Amino acid sequence: MQLSTKHLLGIKELEPADISLILQTAAQFKEVLQRPIKKVPSLRDITIVNLFYENSTRTRISFELAEKRLSADTINFSASGSSVSKGETLLDTVNNILSMKVDMVVMRHSASGAPHFLAKHLPNTGIINAGDGINEHPTQALLDAFSIMEKTGGLEGKKVVLIGDIMHSRVALSNIYLLKKMGAEVMVAGPPTLIPKHIREALGVEVSYNVGEALRWCDVANVLRIQLERQNQVLFSSLREYNLAFGISRRLLDSIKKDIVIMHPGPINRGVEIDSDVADGRESIILQQVENGVAVRMAVLYLLAGKKSEAS
Amino acid sequence: MQLSTKHLLGIKELEPADISLILQTAAQFKEVLQRPIKKVPSLRDITIVNLFYENSTRTRISFELAEKRLSADTINFSASGSSVSKGETLLDTVNNILSMKVDMVVMRHSASGAPHFLAKHLPNTGIINAGDGINEHPTQALLDAFSIMEKTGGLEGKKVVLIGDIMHSRVALSNIYLLKKMGAEVMVAGPPTLIPKHIREALGVEVSYNVGEALRWCDVANVLRIQLERQNQVLFSSLREYNLAFGISRRLLDSIKKDIVIMHPGPINRGVEIDSDVADGRESIILQQVENGVAVRMAVLYLLAGKKSEAS
Amino acid sequence: MQLSTKHLLGIKELEPADISLILQTAAQFKEVLQRPIKKVPSLRDITIVNLFYENSTRTRISFELAEKRLSADTINFSASGSSVSKGETLLDTVNNILSMKVDMVVMRHSASGAPHFLAKHLPNTGIINAGDGINEHPTQALLDAFSIMEKTGGLEGKKVVLIGDIMHSRVALSNIYLLKKMGAEVMVAGPPTLIPKHIREALGVEVSYNVGEALRWCDVANVLRIQLERQNQVLFSSLREYNLAFGISRRLLDSIKKDIVIMHPGPINRGVEIDSDVADGRESIILQQVENGVAVRMAVLYLLAGKKSEAS
Numbered sequence: 001m002q003l004s005t006k007h008l009l010g011i012k013e014l015e016p017a018d019i020s021l022i023l024q025t026a027a028q029f030k031e032v033l034q035r036p037i038k039k040v041p042s043l044r045d046i047t048i049v050n051l052f053y054e055n056s057t058r059t060r061i062s063f064e065l066a067e068k069r070l071s072a073d074t075i076n077f078s079a080s081g082s083s084v085s086k087g088e089t090l091l092d093t094v095n096n097i098l099s100m101k102v103d104m105v106v107m108r109h110s111a112s113g114a115p116h117f118l119a120k121h122l123p124n125t126g127i128i129n130a131g132d133g134i135n136e137h138p139t140q141a142l143l144d145a146f147s148i149m150e151k152t153g154g155l156e157g158k159k160v161v162l163i164g165d166i167m168h169s170r171v172a173l174s175n176i177y178l179l180k181k182m183g184a185e186v187m188v189a190g191p192p193t194l195i196p197k198h199i200r201e202a203l204g205v206e207v208s209y210n211v212g213e214a215l216r217w218c219d220v221a222n223v224l225r226i227q228l229e230r231q232n233q234v235l236f237s238s239l240r241e242y243n244l245a246f247g248i249s250r251r252l253l254d255s256i257k258k259d260i261v262i263m264h265p266g267p268i269n270r271g272v273e274i275d276s277d278v279a280d281g282r283e284s285i286i287l288q289q290v291e292n293g294v295a296v297r298m299a300v301l302y303l304l305a306g307k308k309s310e311a312s
Numbered sequence: 313m314q315l316s317t318k319h320l321l322g323i324k325e326l327e328p329a330d331i332s333l334i335l336q337t338a339a340q341f342k343e344v345l346q347r348p349i350k351k352v353p354s355l356r357d358i359t360i361v362n363l364f365y366e367n368s369t370r371t372r373i374s375f376e377l378a379e380k381r382l383s384a385d386t387i388n389f390s391a392s393g394s395s396v397s398k399g400e401t402l403l404d405t406v407n408n409i410l411s412m413k414v415d416m417v418v419m420r421h422s423a424s425g426a427p428h429f430l431a432k433h434l435p436n437t438g439i440i441n442a443g444d445g446i447n448e449h450p451t452q453a454l455l456d457a458f459s460i461m462e463k464t465g466g467l468e469g470k471k472v473v474l475i476g477d478i479m480h481s482r483v484a485l486s487n488i489y490l491l492k493k494m495g496a497e498v499m500v501a502g503p504p505t506l507i508p509k510h511i512r513e514a515l516g517v518e519v520s521y522n523v524g525e526a527l528r529w530c531d532v533a534n535v536l537r538i539q540l541e542r543q544n545q546v547l548f549s550s551l552r553e554y555n556l557a558f559g560i561s562r563r564l565l566d567s568i569k570k571d572i573v574i575m576h577p578g579p580i581n582r583g584v585e586i587d588s589d590v591a592d593g594r595e596s597i598i599l600q601q602v603e604n605g606v607a608v609r610m611a612v613l614y615l616l617a618g619k620k621s622e623a624s
Numbered sequence: 625m626q627l628s629t630k631h632l633l634g635i636k637e638l639e640p641a642d643i644s645l646i647l648q649t650a651a652q653f654k655e656v657l658q659r660p661i662k663k664v665p666s667l668r669d670i671t672i673v674n675l676f677y678e679n680s681t682r683t684r685i686s687f688e689l690a691e692k693r694l695s696a697d698t699i700n701f702s703a704s705g706s707s708v709s710k711g712e713t714l715l716d717t718v719n720n721i722l723s724m725k726v727d728m729v730v731m732r733h734s735a736s737g738a739p740h741f742l743a744k745h746l747p748n749t750g751i752i753n754a755g756d757g758i759n760e761h762p763t764q765a766l767l768d769a770f771s772i773m774e775k776t777g778g779l780e781g782k783k784v785v786l787i788g789d790i791m792h793s794r795v796a797l798s799n800i801y802l803l804k805k806m807g808a809e810v811m812v813a814g815p816p817t818l819i820p821k822h823i824r825e826a827l828g829v830e831v832s833y834n835v836g837e838a839l840r841w842c843d844v845a846n847v848l849r850i851q852l853e854r855q856n857q858v859l860f861s862s863l864r865e866y867n868l869a870f871g872i873s874r875r876l877l878d879s880i881k882k883d884i885v886i887m888h889p890g891p892i893n894r895g896v897e898i899d900s901d902v903a904d905g906r907e908s909i910i911l912q913q914v915e916n917g918v919a920v921r922m923a924v925l926y927l928l929a930g931k932k933s934e935a936s
Binding site: 033037038039057058061062064065068069266267268270287288290291293294 | 404414
C-alpha cells in the first residue's frame with residue numbers, strides 16, 4: 001500500500017484510503033512504542049530538517065522523537081536566529097534546502113500555504129505541514145482521529161463537536177476535513193464571533209452557539225485552545241466570560257447524563273476553555289492524544305519516505 | 313551494585329553508598345574519555361530530553377556530551393521558544409513527557425523543587441536535577457567531590473571551605489550535603505549578608521566571615537560565583553569591595569603558606585570572586601572539574617538507566 | 625596527502641597545495657551527495673561543537689549537514705542562551721571546551737581573530753573558522769572556488785570581480801586570498817566608500833568604481849550581500865540608489881554581450897545588489913554554491929580529522 005501523495009500538506013488533499021493507511025501504520029508504530037526498545041532502523045541515512053517559523057514545543061518534540069525513533073538524522077531550525085531576520089524570502093530558503101539535498105522537511109509557518117509553496121518547488125523532497133497559519137495542521141487531525149478510533153472503535157457515524165475558536169483554528173479545519181471524509185458527523189460550537197459565517201454550507205457541518213446543546217448532541221467533544229492574545233481583538237469579552245459561557249466544567253458535563261469523550265490538542269488553558277477536573281477526568285483522552293501523536297508522525301514520515309525512495 | 317534511587321533529585325536524598333558508587337563509576341568513564349574513541353554503546357536506544365528552563369551553556373553541553381558518548385538519543389528543549397510562554401503548567405509539561413514515553417529527563421528550573429515534582433508524577437522516567445532554584449545542583453557536587461578525591465586521595469577528614477554567596481547557592485548546599493555525608497569537615501565563608509543565620513546548627517558546618525581565616529583552616533577552597541545581578545539587592549556594597557574583602561588574590565593565597573586546592577564551579581568572574589592568577593595558577597583544579605563533569609554525568613546517566621531497565 | 629595545518633583559520637594561512645587538496649576531496653564528497661544514501665562513516669565517534677556567536681542559518685545548517693553525513697556527533701551552541709550573557713571570557717569558554725575533550729570546533733564570532741585565539745590555546749582540537757568579524761570566511765571562499773572550477777574548468781588565469789561592500793566583507797577577503805594564491809586575476813568593484821584605500825597595493829587586486837566596466841573585464845562576478853544595517857552609517861545614500869548604481873540587473877548584464885558567471889554567497893537581497901531575473905537566470909550558479917558548500921565542508925572536516933588522528 002502506498003500514499004497517493006509525496007507530501008502531507010493538508011487533510012484536504014488526502015484520499016480516504018490515504019487516511020486509513022496512515023492510521024493503520026500508526027497502530028503498528030504504537031505497538032513499537034510499548035516495547036522497551038522503541039527505535040527502529042526504517043529511516044536510517046535519511047536527513048530531516050525541522051523548519052519551525054513559529055514556536056511549538058510539543059509539536060517539535062513530538063516530530064523529533066518520531067524522527068529519532070525511526071533512526072533519521074535531524075536538523076532543527078527555528079525562526080529566531082534564522083535568515084528570516086535577514087529578510088531572506090521563503091523562495092530562497094526553499095532553494096537552499098533543495099540544494100543541500102535534504103530528504104524531508106517538517107515545516108511550521110505563520111503564513112497559510114507556506115508548505116504548499118515549498119512542495120511546489122521541491123517535488124522530490126517530502127514536505128510535512130506541521131501547521132500553516134489558519135489553514136491546516138494535518139498530523140493533529142490524524143492523531144485526533146487515531147485517538148477517537150482507539151477509544152470508540154471507529155469514525156464512521158460518530159458525532160464529533162469542535163468547541164471554541166473555529167474561525168482561526170487550523171486544528172478545527174483539519175479535523176473537519178478528516179472527519180467528513182471518514183464518514184463522521186461534525187458540529188462546531190462557540191460564540192458567533194468565532195465561527196465563520198456560511199461554514200454549514202461550505203463544509204457540511206452543524207453549527208451551535210450553545211455548548212450544552214452541542215454536548216448533548218455529540219459522542220466526542222474536541223475542545224480547542226483559546227488564543228489568549230485574541231482577547232484584545234474584542235472577539236469575546238473576557239476569559240472569565242468565555243469560561244462561563246463555553247468552558248467545559250464538571251458540572252456542565254455531569255448535567256448531560258451521557259458518556260462523552262473529551263479531547264484537547266493542548267497546550268491547555270486550565271480554567272478557560274476547560275476546567276482541570278474535566279481535563280484530568282475519566283472522560284479525557286488528552287494524554288493518549290499526545291502519545292498517539294508520536295506514533296502517527298512516525299507513520300507519516302515512514303510512508304512518505306517509502307514514497308520518496310520509490311520515486312528516485 | 314545499584315543506586316538506592318531511580319532519580320537524582322538532590323544529594324540530600326542519596327545514601328553514602330550511592331555517592332561512592334557514582335564516584336567509582338565516574339572513574340571508569342574518565343578512563344574511557346582518555347581513549348581516542350570516547351563513545352560507548354551503553355545507552356543506545358535510550359531517549360533523553362534536556363529540559364532547560366534556565367540558560368546554562370556549560371551544564372547543558374556537559375550533559376549533552378555525556379549523553380552522546382553513551383550513545384543515547386537527545387532532544388533539547390529550552391525555555392525560550394517553549395510552551396512556557398503560552399502559559400502551560402509544569403504539570404501539563406510533565407504529563408506530555410510521560411505520554412511521549414521519554415526514558416530520562418535532565419531538568420534545570422528556576423523553581424526549587426521542580427524536578428521533585430516531575431519525579432513524583434513520573435516514577436518510571438529517570439529524572440536528573442541539573443539545578444533547581446536555590447535548592448540543589450547535585451551533579452556539580454558530585455564532580456566537585458570527584459575532583460577533590462582525584463587531587464587529594466579522599467574526602468574523609470578533608471577540610472573544605474565554600475566561599476561566597478552561600479545564601480543563594482545551590483552549589484553550596486549540594487556540596488555541604490555531600491561532604492558531610494562522606495566524612496569531610498565543611499566551613500562556609502563570606503559576608504554575613506550572604507550566609508544564612510543558623511546554618512551552623514542546621515547543617516553542621518563552621519562559619520567564618522574572614523576569608524584569610526577560612527583559607528588558613530582548609531585543605532580545599534571552593535570559590536563560588538558571585539551573581540552580578542545581586543548587587544542591586546544591596547547584599548554587598550560593590551564588586552570592587554567584594555573583591556577586596558572576599559576575593560581570592562595571589563597575594564592572599566601566598567600569605568597563607570600552605571598548600572590549598574582551589575576550585576570554582578564556573579563561569580568565573582575574573583577579578584571579582586577570584587583573580588586570574590589564582591584561577592589559572594598551580595593550585596587550581598578548575599579545568600579538571602569541567603573534565604570530570606562529563607565523566608560524573610555519564611556515571612549518573614548510566615546508573616539510573618540500569619535502575620530503570622531493572623524496574624521494567 | 626595531508627593538509628599543512630591542523631586548523632582552518634583563514635585562506636591566508638593555507639598553501640596552494642592545501643587548497644587543491646581540499647577542492648579535490650570536495651569533488652569526491654560531491655559524488656557521495658548524488659547517491660541515494662549520502663552518509664559515510666568517516667567521522668564516527670568524533671564530537672564536533674558548532675559554536676555560533678552570530679546567527680547564521682545557512683552556514684550552520686550546511687556545517688551540521690556535513691557533520692552528520694560524515695557520521696560525527698554534533699552539539700550546537702548559540703550565543704543567545706550562552707555564558708556570553710553571564711560575561712564569561714572567550715578564554716574560559718576555550719578552556720572548558722578543551723577540558724570536555726571535544727574533537728573539533730566550528731566557530732563563528734563577531735570578533736576578528738576569535739578562532740585564531742581558540743586555536744592558539746587548543747592545539748590538539750581542530751578549529752574551523754565559520755566567519756570571524758570582518759576578517760575571513762574560508763569555507764565560503766573554498767566553495768566559491770569549487771563552484772568556479774566546476775563551471776569554468778579551473779581558476780588559473782580566470783578574471784573574477786567581487787562587487788559590493790569590500791570594506792566589511794570577510795567573504796571578499798577570503799576570496800581575494802584564495803583566488804590570488806591559485807593564479808586567478810581579481811578585481812573589486814563598488815562605491816569608493818565601501819572599498820578600502822590602498823587595497824590595490826596591499827592585496828594585488830584591480831579596483832573599479834564602475835560596475836559596467838567591471839563586468840566587461842571579468843569572467844566571473846561574485847556579487848556580495850549589502851548589509852542593510854550599514855545604510856545608517858552613510859556609507860551609501862540609499863538602497864534604491866545603490867541598486868541603480870551597482871545592482872546587477874538583466875538589462876546591464878545583457879548590455880555586456882559576454883558570458884559571465886554570476887555568484888552570490890547569500891542570503892540575497894533581491895532588488896538591491898542583484899535583481900531576481902539575474903539571481904535566478906541562466907548565468908547564475910548561486911544554488912550550486914549552496915550544494916557545493918556541504919561537499920567542501922565535508923572535505924575540510926574530513927581532512928582535519930585525519931590530521932588530528934595522525935597527531936594523537
